[in-house]
Amino acid sequence: MGEFDLLERIRERLPPAGPRTLLGSGDDAAISVPGGVTVTSVDALLDGVHFRRQWSDPARIGAKALAVALSDLAAMGAEAGEAYVVLGIPTDLDEDGCLALLDGMGRVAEETGTTLAGGDVTRAPALTLAVTVVGHAERPEDLVTRAGGGPGDALVVTGELGGAAAGLRLLEQSEAPDIGHARGGSSSDALIARQLEPKPRLAEGRMLAKAGAGAMIDLSDGLGGDARHIAEASGVGLRIEAAALPLAAGLAEAAESLGRDPLELAVRGGEDYELLAAIPPERIGEAASEIEKHGGTVLTRVGEIVAGEGLEIRLPDGALLEATGFDQLS
């Protein structure tokens, strides 16, 4: 099947375009009517680097690629708009696999109100996905960067942490020949789902923006590393209480079976795609109530911003988690 045939098949299956899209895939370029400001991010995912095909299936890989890209728009408090997808196809992914991948992506597009407005298809030595997403807002001041956190702001986190990192470890463990069936149980499945099927917190991001968030970031590289980005961009210090962190359900049990510290997975692991935001403390109640009403996501206060610099995560006994240890888990 040639590139043109595959593109034609893909176009036939695309969900309907949203109202901003005047012209979708099939011409030299797509035409959109933007909001007052646009927010754009691009993410690349490659087999063997960002995912492993043997751990997932094309539909979930496509869904994750779009979800991960949209998570950056969530972190800006933007409304999802359009996505443009490069699909690099290796020889061992057949037409059905390509279409399943696009279907998975299409499902996330429909769930999030995103229009798949264009793309490019090519041969590639490994399955390659590059997703550009465009979000919209009325005014620049409706958006939240990493740079506007100030002393006195409370730090809040959406949802639960550590699940995706535990899921990754469970997948790795299931591959080791001697302990192939060590994983099991529904809580393990839920943790693995956190790794394979992340959800972008788009509505939550917009609600946090409306509640006056001064700085926000999505937790892709792990709380430790990402919190540090806010500290640097805002020129402030972040203080987080380890005991307050919302650990994923089943994390303690999974961590024990993996020989890991659950806190390590929550702080140093990545890919939870939850949001960390700095908001005025008096507005936490309003934000938490809006967010929980919307989709049941819990908002948790985990710390505060202080004058100074850097990130400190305080353990229940008063000791600090070692600052040098906040790299992404290898």
Add this chain to the structure above:
Amino acid sequence: MGEFDLLERIRERLPPAGPRTLLGSGDDAAISVPGGVTVTSVDALLDGVHFRRQWSDPARIGAKALAVALSDLAAMGAEAGEAYVVLGIPTDLDEDGCLALLDGMGRVAEETGTTLAGGDVTRAPALTLAVTVVGHAERPEDLVTRAGGGPGDALVVTGELGGAAAGLRLLEQSEAPDIGHARGGSSSDALIARQLEPKPRLAEGRMLAKAGAGAMIDLSDGLGGDARHIAEASGVGLRIEAAALPLAAGLAEAAESLGRDPLELAVRGGEDYELLAAIPPERIGEAASEIEKHGGTVLTRVGEIVAGEGLEIRLPDGALLEATGFDQLS
């Protein structure tokens, strides 16, 4: 060198952002102030599929990747805005190579008024570039799709055809061990430059749009195939006179040394990145004069649109070039 270090080095070298860019690389997403409508296109280029590293150098590969993507904006008559770049780096491309590639891209960005506003960097099995470009226009009716050509329109082409295809054949020939030095001479160099250093016809595209172009496309796959896209999208027939086609300087000589028909290279070869547009015949003079004044590009009338369908290319003796032969050169 880690991903974050390389990104930091890249950011330091980026040309200054344009006035539309409120926030460039370094946060979760870039923030732009769009025009009334935006035009977006994405192109992927992989080593071994779209280029060969041994024929070029990183700076020219980076420049070509951006130029090729911008050519789609030219074909819409849009103003260049922002570019977002995925760079997939193989183990044998070192830091200097990556930075040279970005410098080449930065040069094209400066020449075209494009802001390199964001991107992603990853390991990859082969050098991979995915470039998303965003262009702007005030109103949808300022843009030109493939679909608005009507009977009576004249067909015009910018610049010269066949040069990039001849350049590709010369590069291929230079690799064959027995005829390693067959190429030579300044006209060969110019043809090879057409292959390795394409120029997006952005100003020309805007001028053709202003002169009332009803349909326009950039010649990436070859005149034969691309003209057919206009015929299909506009629901009309295209009639082109082979004798009128503006063949690249030195094409006849190169074609002879390659054992090819120059017309075959001009019609079936791709990658000239010239524009083919359908405009009212009475406005050709105005458009040609504007375009030549701007940068010396010649506009050539090559045919017309008729009621009906399909593409006919008529040879000087009245015979038709075979319709089945308009595939891209293999």
